[in-house]
Amino acid sequence: MRRPLLLCLLLAACSKGPQADLPAIGDARSLGAEWALVNEQAAEANVTPTYARTMRNELRQQLQTTARSLTQPDSRYAREIQALLAESDDAQPAILRAHAAALKKIEDGLESA
Secondary structure: OHHHHHHHHHHHHHHHHHHHOHHHHHHHHHHHHHHHHHHHHHHOOOOOHHHHHHHHHHHHHHHHHHHHHOOOOOOHHHHHHHHHHHOOOOOOHHHHHHHHHHHHHHHHHHHHO
């Protein structure tokens, strides 16, 4: 009796994984877009280097926290978040926006499922 119940609970937990991660995916997408904006403003000298460095550190920390919170750490969206984290602090805004767009596409797909 215990094994079927355990199996059902395990299957239920697995089926909720991507849906449960939707808020984290949205957070990561937003953080990536914000990072792109910081880098864009830094390249145009609209913010101080200290401000840009502080914001990048904060954004990276928040992305790391988001990545650790995922229920599906081997998923496509988890790999996309890791790819975003692998970018250099001063990555081109277009590259960061491409990661954000990929996360948005994943997010939209999960929301419509």
